[in-house]
Amino acid sequence: MSDHDVVKIRQLAGLATPMALRVAVTLGLPDRLRGTAATAGQLAAEQRLSPIALELLLAHLATLEILEHTGGGYRTTEFGATLCTDADNGLTNFLHFDLAGGRADLAFTELLHSVTTGEAGYARKHGRDFWADLAGQPHLRESFDRQMTHRFRAQVPGIVAGFDWGRFTELVDVGGGVGTLLAAILTAHPGLRGHLVDLEPTATAAGHTFREQGLDDRALASAGSFFDPLPPGAQAYLLCDILHDWDDEHAHRVLARCVQALPADGRILVIEAVAGRKADTEFDLAMLVIFGGRERTVEEFRALGSAHGLTLDAVTDLTDQRCLLEFRVS
Numbered sequence: 001m002s003d004h005d006v007v008k009i010r011q012l013a014g015l016a017t018p019m020a021l022r023v024a025v026t027l028g029l030p031d032r033l034r035g036t037a038a039t040a041g042q043l044a045a046e047q048r049l050s051p052i053a054l055e056l057l058l059a060h061l062a063t064l065e066i067l068e069h070t071g072g073g074y075r076t077t078e079f080g081a082t083l084c085t086d087a088d089n090g091l092t093n094f095l096h097f098d099l100a101g102g103r104a105d106l107a108f109t110e111l112l113h114s115v116t117t118g119e120a121g122y123a124r125k126h127g128r129d130f131w132a133d134l135a136g137q138p139h140l141r142e143s144f145d146r147q148m149t150h151r152f153r154a155q156v157p158g159i160v161a162g163f164d165w166g167r168f169t170e171l172v173d174v175g176g177g178v179g180t181l182l183a184a185i186l187t188a189h190p191g192l193r194g195h196l197v198d199l200e201p202t203a204t205a206a207g208h209t210f211r212e213q214g215l216d217d218r219a220l221a222s223a224g225s226f227f228d229p230l231p232p233g234a235q236a237y238l239l240c241d242i243l244h245d246w247d248d249e250h251a252h253r254v255l256a257r258c259v260q261a262l263p264a265d266g267r268i269l270v271i272e273a274v275a276g277r278k279a280d281t282e283f284d285l286a287m288l289v290i291f292g293g294r295e296r297t298v299e300e301f302r303a304l305g306s307a308h309g310l311t312l313d314a315v316t317d318l319t320d321q322r323c324l325l326e327f328r329v330s
Contacts, residue, residue, distance in 0.1 A: 272295065
């Protein structure tokens with residue numbers, strides 16, 4: 001092995017830089033230092049931090065070109081402004097230790113436990129599982145909803161255009177978040193009615209989305225869990241980025257509820273990154289350590305559906321990240 005290879009692996013494995021970025025965002029340093037320079041002493045006094053330790057952090061952020069050192073102290077660079085809260089790129093949610101994304105990523109410290117047991121590392125790290133944590137801390141639930149909306153935003157046009165949603169007259173969006181995708185589908189297909197089911201307060205936020213987009217007459221948002229009975233009789237039930245959050249036992253429970261509500265000629269539509277087709281290996285590990293889930297292969301989806309009397313009719317590549325799997329009653 002060459003010295004270059006050793007250096008490269010050290011760079012890949014090092015925790016100093018990713019943790020420095022996350023601490024900087026959690027402390028709000030990119031926002032605080034944008035346009036107005038400050039010294040480590042000034043910042044330490046403002047936030048009750050160790051001035052010596054903060055200087056070490058600021059110096060590394062300057063090495064990374066997140067900050068620049070001026071005569072008046074440190075200031076956020078144009079590159080560093082990418083980490084500001086108003087950049088609208090999702091990074092704040094992803095990195096901040098007290099928001100859903102950043103808190104979830106800390107579960108990677110329990111990757112060995114997850115690989116050993118096949119279980120999520122989140123509860124081992126934080127004392128309760130991801131969903132219980134969101135339920136117990138409303139600001140985490142709110143930040144998770146924002147994170148999902150942002151992460152999905154660029155995918156929505158391709159999802160709407162890549163499938164014939166107009167085949168149906170009623171669509172139930174199971175665990176549909178704040179309603180961004182369902183609203184886009186309904187807007188593109190005036191003859192379609194939609195019903196979204198999600199937990200509170202997300203369901204209430206979805207209702208606001210539908211009202212803001214003038215869809216009150218065709219879209220309904222109901223508070224509920226996909227582990228409980230779903231609104232029956234719709235032509236199609238949509239599970240978008242749902243099943244990969246769960247192990248097989250819970251995925252079967254979700255599908256069972258969909259099948260229970262499904263009419264004989266209905267369809268279950270699963271939109272996800274499919275392993276071996278669209279899935280990203282790093283994100284796949286995140287599904288494991290955070291939720292105990294994974295990205296499944298087409299054959300694994302086929303087997304999952306078959307256990308509930310479902311036949312996988314078609315797999316459609318919708319975007320560069322997601323596929324749609326269409327199931328019917330066998």
